[in-house]
Amino acid sequence: MKIFEKLAHIDRRFIYILIAIVVIVPLLLKPKLPIIPTKPVKDIYEYVENLPEGSNVLISIDYDAASMPEQQPFLEALLRQCFRNKIKPVMIVQWQLGAPLGTQGLEKIARECNAVYGVDYINLGYRPGYVAQMVGLGREIRDYFSMDYRNVSVDSFPIMKNIHNYNDFALLVGLEAGSTYLAWVEYAGGRFKQKIALALNAVSAPDAYYFYQSKQIIGLVGGMKGAAEYEVLENKADLAVAGMASQSYSHILIILFIIFGNIAYFVEKNRKKKEGGK
Amino acid sequence: MLKSKNIPLAITFIVGLIMIVSFFIPHRPFGDIETISLKWYSIIAGFTMLLGVDSLLGLHFRKIKRREETWIHSIVLIAGFVLVVIAGVWGTVQYGSAFDERSFFTYIYNYFIVPLQATMFSLLAFFVASAAYRAFRARNVDAALLLITAVIVMLGRVPVGELISPYLPRFTDWIMEVPQMAAKRGIGLGIYLGALGVSIRIILGIERSYLS
Amino acid sequence: MATTIGIWIAAGLTLFIYSFLYKDNPFYKFAEHLYVGITAGYWLIYTWAYTIQPMLLDPIIKNKEFILIIPAFFGIIMLTRWFPSISWLSRWSIAFTVGIGAGLGVTGSIQGFILPQMKSTILPLTGFNFATFNNLLIVFGVITTLVYFYFSKEHRGVLGKGAKIGMTFIMIAFGASFGYTVMARISLLIGRIYFLIFDWLGSIF
Numbered sequence: 097m098k099i100f101e102k103l104a105h106i107d108r109r110f111i112y113i114l115i116a117i118v119v120i121v122p123l124l125l126k127p128k129l130p131i132i133p134t135k136p137v138k139d140i141y142e143y144v145e146n147l148p149e150g151s152n153v154l155i156s157i158d159y160d161a162a163s164m165p166e167q168q169p170f171l172e173a174l175l176r177q178c179f180r181n182k183i184k185p186v187m188i189v190q191w192q193l194g195a196p197l198g199t200q201g202l203e204k205i206a207r208e209c210n211a212v213y214g215v216d217y218i219n220l221g222y223r224p225g226y227v228a229q230m231v232g233l234g235r236e237i238r239d240y241f242s243m244d245y246r247n248v249s250v251d252s253f254p255i256m257k258n259i260h261n262y263n264d265f266a267l268l269v270g271l272e273a274g275s276t277y278l279a280w281v282e283y284a285g286g287r288f289k290q291k292i293a294l295a296l297n298a299v300s301a302p303d304a305y306y307f308y309q310s311k312q313i314i315g316l317v318g319g320m321k322g323a324a325e326y327e328v329l330e331n332k333a334d335l336a337v338a339g340m341a342s343q344s345y346s347h348i349l350i351i352l353f354i355i356f357g358n359i360a361y362f363v364e365k366n367r368k369k370k371e372g373g374k
Numbered sequence: 375m376l377k378s379k380n381i382p383l384a385i386t387f388i389v390g391l392i393m394i395v396s397f398f399i400p401h402r403p404f405g406d407i408e409t410i411s412l413k414w415y416s417i418i419a420g421f422t423m424l425l426g427v428d429s430l431l432g433l434h435f436r437k438i439k440r441r442e443e444t445w446i447h448s449i450v451l452i453a454g455f456v457l458v459v460i461a462g463v464w465g466t467v468q469y470g471s472a473f474d475e476r477s478f479f480t481y482i483y484n485y486f487i488v489p490l491q492a493t494m495f496s497l498l499a500f501f502v503a504s505a506a507y508r509a510f511r512a513r514n515v516d517a518a519l520l521l522i523t524a525v526i527v528m529l530g531r532v533p534v535g536e537l538i539s540p541y542l543p544r545f546t547d548w549i550m551e552v553p554q555m556a557a558k559r560g561i562g563l564g565i566y567l568g569a570l571g572v573s574i575r576i577i578l579g580i581e582r583s584y585l586s
Numbered sequence: 587m588a589t590t591i592g593i594w595i596a597a598g599l600t601l602f603i604y605s606f607l608y609k610d611n612p613f614y615k616f617a618e619h620l621y622v623g624i625t626a627g628y629w630l631i632y633t634w635a636y637t638i639q640p641m642l643l644d645p646i647i648k649n650k651e652f653i654l655i656i657p658a659f660f661g662i663i664m665l666t667r668w669f670p671s672i673s674w675l676s677r678w679s680i681a682f683t684v685g686i687g688a689g690l691g692v693t694g695s696i697q698g699f700i701l702p703q704m705k706s707t708i709l710p711l712t713g714f715n716f717a718t719f720n721n722l723l724i725v726f727g728v729i730t731t732l733v734y735f736y737f738s739k740e741h742r743g744v745l746g747k748g749a750k751i752g753m754t755f756i757m758i759a760f761g762a763s764f765g766y767t768v769m770a771r772i773s774l775l776i777g778r779i780y781f782l783i784f785d786w787l788g789s790i791f
Contacts, residue, residue: 382680393686424665485595486596523758558759
């Protein structure tokens with residue numbers, strides 16, 4: 097039983113090393129694991145797939161570098177799907193620290209798909225006061241985004257010719273790392289009946305299931321796993337798929353930690369109880 | 375009279391009321407007033423950023439002046455701030471926009487901000503693992519239920535869960551879409567009903583803590 | 587060349603932060619303070635480039651929209667918080683922004699959350715099948731969770747039992763959230779390790 101006592105007080109740095117090993121080794125060995133897309137993710141994919149050619153999709157970048165591994169893969173998979181189906185993404189940003197990530201993802205996939213800026217896609221950049229913007233976009237997008245992210249007038253781009261408000265967007269996709277998505281659902285969805293799909297980081301994803309059940313959102317992508325499912329649907333495995341093996345084995349390790357930790361706890365508890373009884 | 379709280383309370387009341395009325399009457403003049411107010415809100419919201427920046431710099435300048443314990447690190451902070459501001463101004467002058475891909479400002483974002491921010495948050499993975507081993511105890515039935523649910527979800531949400539049993543991901547989906555969703559909805563309703571109450575109290579001037 | 591130097595800087599800063607796992611040290615403190623300072627500078631440039639210039643200066647100077655002097659005034663008086671003798675002026679700006687938020691919140695919360703969520707909780711409970719069982723569980727779960735958070739009456743009798751059942755649903759929800767949180771944190775670590783192995787070490791070997 098002394099081993100459990102020792103295990104109960106193990107140096108935390110040993111735990112850190114184990115976690116690092118369990119993340120690094122699968123990334124190097126690249127084992128193939130099955131990734132089955134779930135219904136909330138498939139719903140978004142099929143909705144975008146069925147949009148008519150030339151539809152506009154509003155993509156809101158509401159995350160930053162802290163959620164990059166979870167959101168960036170989904171953003172790239174979504175953009176590939178949009179360009180493949182000749183759907184036009186219009187990007188806006190609510191989190192300043194995420195704006196360059198959105199720009200880089202958009203430009204990378206646009207180059208890959210030979211899309212032309214201002215014709216096939218546009219990046220309108222960041223504006224503050226997101227709640228006001230979400231309500232204001234119901235009237236006229238130019239009230240907030242009269243310039244693109246490089247301060248060029250939006251009216252100089254063909255893509256913006258027939259875009260004025262939510263009526264001109266077939267779908268709004270929010271890539272979320274905080275609670276900005278609540279405002280999208282409340283204002284864009286509630287007030288203006290905009291169709292919304294959400295890609296949330298895994299911390300926020302459990303809190304959005306009630307929107308999915310109430311059909312306030314058409315689908316939900318949760319965390320890196322959701323991004324991996326979308327990559328599988330789009331037939332282009334990237335960072336998210338690559339990370340799933342490490343994700344799987346880390347989860348198993350943490351579950352083992354919980355089990356061993358509790359065994360050590362109960363053994364210690366029983367020992368103290370017996371000693372107290374004596 | 376100007377210094378009293380009555381003027382801000384009146385502003386809150388009028389503006390709040392306009393927002394509510396324009397929801398029901400989107401036509402002129404309320405719709406136009408709402409549009410103008412929302413644009414002004416965005417402009418004013420931008421200025422609040424400056425408050426935060428000043429507060430931060432003021433704190434660290436005082437640390438340097440008084441040679442407090444970590445004053446050397448405060449120099450690093452201020453140097454970083456100055457570097458980025460110079461890079462931003464230079465990028466604007468050189469390329470018309472600091473956010474041009476070629477600018478040094480964007481370089482700093484890609485090779486300083488992204489790794490620093492991403493790594494800060496990735497430290498939590500280690501702390502979660504450590505906490506899982508040292509702190510998460512099934513001390514009672516409720517805690518045990520929490521841990522069991524966590525284990526099922528952790529397994530069901532990764533590909534390895536599919537290998538263990540095809541029913542595990544399905545069971546996880548059921549947990550997320552039924553009992554978990556129901557509890558979160560209950561919590562959400564409570565929060566929004568509370569927020570509704572607070573919003574009405576703010577508009578009516580009963581809640582004044584934001585003015586202190 | 588610049589990219590290579592950048593990758594080495596990024597890797598170095600990453601390792602500086604990870605050195606905290608061994609123990610707190612000057613490298614970590616350097617990286618931490620650098621992060622805060624750079625982010626503050628970034629916010630300032632953003633505020634200028636995406637608020638003050640396009641929404642204020644350009645419309646006033648180029649389009650002669652002089653009415654924007656009013657929000658500019660409100661924005662400037664927000665900054666009077668720095669000066670104790672005239673900080674009372676900042677209350678006007680705060681009152682404006684809080685008023686907008688509260689006004690939008692009243693209608694938004696009812697139309698956007700409360701009514702749709704209540705509507706989606708009114709589910710068919712007839713029929714003896716799995717869907718009905720799920721619906722019953724959802725209705726029961728929502729009601730008992732709300733009962734748990736009802737503190738105006740002591741949790742005794744029926745209310746007490748309802749609260750206890752609500753607690754069970756809440757524990758399941760928190761367990762699911764914990765599982766997802768672990769997933770989120772590990773994902774972030776995977777992202778950084780991927781960078782260190784494939785971008786940094788990959789550029790060497």
